[in-house]
Amino acid sequence: MFFFENLYISVFGFYFMVKNVLITGGLGFIGFHTSRNFLEMGYNVIVVDNINNYYDIKLKEDKIPLLKKYNNFIFKKIDICNYKKFLKFCSKFKIDLIIHLAAQAGVRYSIDNPFIYEKNNVMGTLNILEIARNLKIKDIIFASSSSVYGGNEKIPFLESHRVDNPVSLYAATKKSCELIAYTYNKLYDINITGLRFFTVYGPWGRPDMAIYKFFKSAYLDQKIDVYNKGDMLRDFTYIDDIVDGIYLASKKMNGYRIYNLGNNKPEKLMDLINYISEITSKKIKKKYLPMQKGDVYKTYANIDLAKKELGYNPKTSLKEGLKKFNDWYINYYKL
Numbered sequence: 001m002f003f004f005e006n007l008y009i010s011v012f013g014f015y016f017m018v019k020n021v022l023i024t025g026g027l028g029f030i031g032f033h034t035s036r037n038f039l040e041m042g043y044n045v046i047v048v049d050n051i052n053n054y055y056d057i058k059l060k061e062d063k064i065p066l067l068k069k070y071n072n073f074i075f076k077k078i079d080i081c082n083y084k085k086f087l088k089f090c091s092k093f094k095i096d097l098i099i100h101l102a103a104q105a106g107v108r109y110s111i112d113n114p115f116i117y118e119k120n121n122v123m124g125t126l127n128i129l130e131i132a133r134n135l136k137i138k139d140i141i142f143a144s145s146s147s148v149y150g151g152n153e154k155i156p157f158l159e160s161h162r163v164d165n166p167v168s169l170y171a172a173t174k175k176s177c178e179l180i181a182y183t184y185n186k187l188y189d190i191n192i193t194g195l196r197f198f199t200v201y202g203p204w205g206r207p208d209m210a211i212y213k214f215f216k217s218a219y220l221d222q223k224i225d226v227y228n229k230g231d232m233l234r235d236f237t238y239i240d241d242i243v244d245g246i247y248l249a250s251k252k253m254n255g256y257r258i259y260n261l262g263n264n265k266p267e268k269l270m271d272l273i274n275y276i277s278e279i280t281s282k283k284i285k286k287k288y289l290p291m292q293k294g295d296v297y298k299t300y301a302n303i304d305l306a307k308k309e310l311g312y313n314p315k316t317s318l319k320e321g322l323k324k325f326n327d328w329y330i331n332y333y334k335l
């Protein structure tokens with residue numbers, strides 16, 4: 001079976017090795033798009049996901065048949081926190097690259113559920129690093145987050161800024177993952193790239209995130225919660241641009257690296273709501289609320305480093321991306 005050994009393919013007489021990529025959280029939002037991209041590129045993709053019920057599991061299970069269309073795809077329902085079982089599973093393959101996206105996501109949920117975050121994010125990431133060490137896997141990409149910038153006031157956020165003032169437990173776990181990953185790079189010479197994603201959205205997006213919630217409420221004619229009375233800014237990044245960034249990062253593995261993957265264009269929350277109102281042709285009813293614990297006022301990515309070193313170049317404007325989300329939403333929910 002080619003999944004156990006790398007396969008060589010010939011293109012115009014040149015031989016290329018087909019790489020085996022392990023993607024954790026591959027049935028999640030970013031994981032699914034990333035898996036599909038690597039499958040399209042001809043990689044052998046092994047997806048693991050525990051299909052947790054943080055949000056509707058139908059959104060995760062519905063992706064399985066879409067990925068099963070590719071014969072270079074393997075899926076295993078497994079919890080990365082179960083180290084022994086996970087190591088045994090991974091030992092069956094010769095893995096070249098791990099793209100570690102499994103995590104307990106969500107800033108607000110972390111305020112009331114700290115243990116879930118510590119387990120899935122910190123222990124989960126440590127398990128990935130230990131597996132890489134034991135199985136001699138040389139390259140790891142992992143998901144960090146813009147939330148590590150916490151209450152930083154200096155904008156745009158730069159990778160070299162200090163990030164030791166997280167304002168949510170979610171952010172603290174992501175920063176912890178960066179620190180632990182750094183240590184593994186130094187101790188075991190594993191190439192590790194951490195990507196700080198900035199508010200990713202698009203088809204198959206997460207139902208707990210604002211864009212999904214706003215579309216849903218617009219179509220159901222329900223009120224949306226608008227925090228900090230609408231005075232907030234977010235650097236929204238379309239999923240295809242993030243997927244490109246992950247792919248580009250996989251081509252430039254080099255020691256320990258951290259990159260911002262954002263859009264470099266903060267948008268006002270009220271503008272976002274107006275765009276959604278235009279696209280859905282619905283008048284959106286709003287309930288204005290104070291700032292929530294754990295939230296930050298503004299996110300704004302400086303992406304010069306990712307541009308320079310990876311060739312990252314986000315192309316999708318917010319309006320364009322929202323239209324694509326809307327098309328998917330209407331089609332998926334048969335509106």
Ligand SMILES: NC(=O)c1ccc[n+]([C@@H]2O[C@H](COP(=O)([O-])OP(=O)(O)OC[C@H]3O[C@@H](n4cnc5c(N)ncnc54)[C@H](O)[C@@H]3O)[C@@H](O)[C@H]2O)c1
Nearest residue numbers: 025028029030049050052079080102103143145197199200
């Ligand atoms: N979406 C964003 O805007 C955003 C921003 C910054 C960082 N991130 C990070 O990117 C990654 C992907 O985020 P997403 O938005 O796709 O989230 P998601 O919740 O849709 O995907 C995560 C997937 O991981 C799986 N998972 C969680 N714990 C697991 C475990 N212990 N074992 C196996 N599988 C497990 C879940 O079932 C889910 O399918 C996460 O690490 C997240 O923290 C996302």
